[in-house]
Amino acid sequence: MTVDHLASLRQGTAALAELLARADLTVPVPSCPGWSLAELGRHTGAVHHWARxxxxxxxxxxxPPGPADDRDVPGAYADAATALLDALAxxxxxxxxxxxxxxxxxxxFWARRQAHEVALHHWDARAALHRPASIDPATALDGIDEVLGMFLPRQVRLDRLPATADVVHPVPAESGAVLxxxxxxxxxxxVGAVAGPAEALLLLLWRRTDVSDDRLQLRGDRAAVAATLDRPLTP
Known part of the structure; x- marks a missing residue:
């Protein structure tokens, strides 16, 4: 499966911009502790400017800090997304x-990274509103590759990840690959393996879900698998 990162980013930013324009921005975002929807939009817009x-x-x-007034967040986010897309194009x-x-x-790199930034935070925003949220399999597989190929080694290099000798094998249903x-x-x-849809595995690596997720099948030492994955594999 391949991903057109610019197309994915374009679709994702449009969806997030529409959600921010319509939603109650005071709603808390459980998957991003301490954030409201306004803060999620402020953060993601700032990251778009940073990437540009x-x-x-x-x-x-x-x-950049983003707008001080929450009411300005939807417009500021839309502007940041447009500026990023124009620059990448x-x-x-x-x-x-x-x-x-x-x-x-x-x-x-930035087309890919920002496509995944938006995919994850759009998922966060929809989950906060108790609406069905999904990440398509191709994007999820690519996101898993990004975590394991770039973020995890970077976290190790920057001493942000507690050391462990344990290894876990995630196995996405869509590819069957051992990762x-x-x-x-x-x-x-x-110490064990976790199999399931790529979306669920991506959310597991980003600590948006855990090994108790009904979509996941775990083999091996459950406690060791959970401990190995419940660490800052990503920033």
């Missing part, structure tokens, strides 16, 4: 720039 700035820098730009995918990934210092998770030797014998 990164396209033309060789170092990390400053993260006019920037060659292979243009060098600063990114979070030492192995990919090109503009294409080792751990902060040490990934070739070691796993």
């Amino acid at each position: 700035a990164a396209l033309s820098t060789d170092g990390p730009p400053a993260l 006019t920037t060659p995918a292979d243009q060098p720039c600063w990114t979070l990934d030492r192995a990919d210092r090109t503009a294409a 080792p998770v751990g902060s040490g030797d990934l070739a070691g014998a796993p």
Whole structure:
């Protein structure tokens, strides 16, 4: 499965902008403790501006604060999304720039990263409103690859992840691929495996759900699997 990251970002930002324009912005977002919908929109808009700035820098730009008044959040978010999409559409995918990934210092990184930023936070927002929320399988598989290929190694490198020798094998139903998770030797014998839809596994890696999710089938040492996954694998 392949993902058109710009198309995904365009659809995701439009959906989130519409939700923010219509929803009660004081609603709390349980999957982002301490946030309301206004804060979710403020944060995501600021990250869009940050990513756009990164396209033309060789170092990390400053993260802007966003609008002080919650009532200004929907409009500010829509503007930030438009500015990011315009910048990505006019920037060659292979243009060098600063990114979070030492192995990919090109503009294409930001199209992918922001597509997943929006997919996850749109899920957060819809879940907060008790509406059906979903992430399509192709996006979820790509998101899992991003976590395991970029975020998890970065968390280890930055000493943000408590060390453990345990390894867990997530297995997405859509691909059947075994995807080792751990902060040490990934070739070691796993303490267990978790199988299920890619969406559920992605949400598990981002700590939006846990191993008790009915969509997941767990094999092995349940406590060890839960402990290995319930760590800051992502920022």
